[in-house]
Amino acid sequence: MIQDVWLRQHPYLGSLAAIHREVERAAAATPIPAPPVPDFNDYTEDFAAGVPLLMSASSAAILKSAEPAVVALVDSLLTKSLPEKLMAECQALSANLHCDVREDAHAPQRAVAWLLTNEGFTPEHPGLLRYLGWIALARHLSPVVAAFTNWRDEDRWLRRYCPTCGSRPAMAQLVGNDPERQRFLSCGCCGTHWRFQRTACPFCENKDDRSLAVLSIEGEAGLRLDYCEHCDGYLKTYSGMGNEPLLLADWTSLHLDILARDRGLKRMATSLYDL
Numbered sequence: 001m002i003q004d005v006w007l008r009q010h011p012y013l014g015s016l017a018a019i020h021r022e023v024e025r026a027a028a029a030t031p032i033p034a035p036p037v038p039d040f041n042d043y044t045e046d047f048a049a050g051v052p053l054l055m056s057a058s059s060a061a062i063l064k065s066a067e068p069a070v071v072a073l074v075d076s077l078l079t080k081s082l083p084e085k086l087m088a089e090c091q092a093l094s095a096n097l098h099c100d101v102r103e104d105a106h107a108p109q110r111a112v113a114w115l116l117t118n119e120g121f122t123p124e125h126p127g128l129l130r131y132l133g134w135i136a137l138a139r140h141l142s143p144v145v146a147a148f149t150n151w152r153d154e155d156r157w158l159r160r161y162c163p164t165c166g167s168r169p170a171m172a173q174l175v176g177n178d179p180e181r182q183r184f185l186s187c188g189c190c191g192t193h194w195r196f197q198r199t200a201c202p203f204c205e206n207k208d209d210r211s212l213a214v215l216s217i218e219g220e221a222g223l224r225l226d227y228c229e230h231c232d233g234y235l236k237t238y239s240g241m242g243n244e245p246l247l248l249a250d251w252t253s254l255h256l257d258i259l260a261r262d263r264g265l266k267r268m269a270t271s272l273y274d275l
Contacts, residue, residue, distance in 0.1 A: 003246055006221075016251055016273075019086065023132065026076045027139050032069040035144050036061045040151045050159055052166035053148055054116055054190075062144055067108040069140040070133050071097050077132070089125045093132070096123050112137070115189075116165060131272045134189045145192050154195040160202040162187040163194050167270040169202055170250045172226065172237040183237075188250045188270055201228035202235060203268040215263075223253055225260055233268040234260045 007017055038058050040047075046056040053059055074097060077090045099107045107121070114121035115133045123129040138145075145164055157163050162185075170188025174181055184193045185202060200207045211229040222240030227233065236256050238247045246252055251273050260267065 002243060003252075006246060006252060009219075010252075010255060012255065013252065016254070019082070020251060022080055022082065023073075023077065023135055026080060027073050027135055030069070030072045030076050030136075032072060032136075032140055033065060035065045035140055037144055037147045038062065040148065047152065047163075048156065052161065052163055053144075054165045062141070063112055064109070066137055066140050067112050069136040070112060071108050073132055073136040086128075089128050090132075092124045093128055096129075127274050134272055138189065138191045141190055145190060149192070157194055158196060160185075160196065160205060162190065162192050164192040165190040168268065169196075169235065170269050170271060171248050171253075172196070172202070172235050173241075173244065173248060174237060174239045175241065185235075186248045188272055201231060201233060203233040204228060204231040206230040215260075217256065217259070220253070220256070221247060223247060223256060225256060225265070227260070227265050231268070232264065232266045234265040235269055236260075 003017075007014055038061070043053060043056050043058045046058070047053075054063065074090060074094050078087075078094060082090065097108050097111060110121040111123065111129060111133065113119075114123070115130065115137065141164070148164060152163060161168055165187065167187050167189040169185035171186045173184045173186060173193070175184060176182055181198065183196055183198045185196045186193050196202055197207070199209055199212060201212065206212065206228050208230070213227055213229060215225040215227065215234075217224060221243065222238055224237050224239060225234050226237045227235075236250075236253050238244070240247070250271060254273060257267055257271075
């Protein structure tokens with residue numbers, strides 16, 4: 001498998017890969033109901049106004065159905081073989097989500113809302129909730145994301161944040177050949193991919209070619225750093241095709257984030273992984 005080859009070439013990713021594999025297996029084995037796919041025609045005005053789908057009033061039913069997915073994944077991990085510290089954090093997070101009804105009957109609902117807004121809930125381990133919550137949500141939302149991709153007109157979005165959940169992109173991909181080559185941004189939370197301007201910073205929207213630069217990295221399978229000298233923000237970019245599940249996964253290239261940080265660049269992209 002290509003992931004096995006990648007991990008042999010990058011052995012320092014091994015411990016994270018093992019945890020990620022265990023979490024993904026738990027998520028895949030957790031039965032959850034299929035989410036309702038909304039009538040996107042009811043969302044047309046919000047889409048035109050730049051409101052992400054999950055922040056629109058039309059998404060209430062989708063988010064409601066997502067609550068059991070988050071709780072079920074956290075609970076399922078309590079029976080797995082995890083590092084001691086991670087297990088303790090999972091136990092605390094499970095307790096957060098199973099508060100006594102008299103104390104907080106809507107804890108799961110508020111936890112899902114917190115994943116979108118970072119407000120209204122105070123988890124004991126926010127990084128873990130963000131990581132596990134979005135893994136559960138991304139799997140749960142995949143039919144909605146696919147239907148939404150088929151419905152929306154990419155030319156009418158072209159915004160620097162995800163059209164589905166509103167997150168900033170985790171990575172980017174260049175698709176096709178010049179002069180028609182296009183850039184797609186990749187959401188590390190819900191898994192949406194959307195088109196963006198080829199030459200513009202996705203963080204400060206600077207369009208001056210003279211301050212937009214590329215750092216190519218030998219031996220990294222087409223991965224590179226696109227950065228902006230105006231805001232010092234960078235975005236890991238995959239300039240190839242065929243290995244998207246591996247090379248757009250964000251965690252598989254965390255070493256490039258360290259390289260960027262050492263060069264004085266800033267990670268402004270949304271991440272589920274705290275360096």
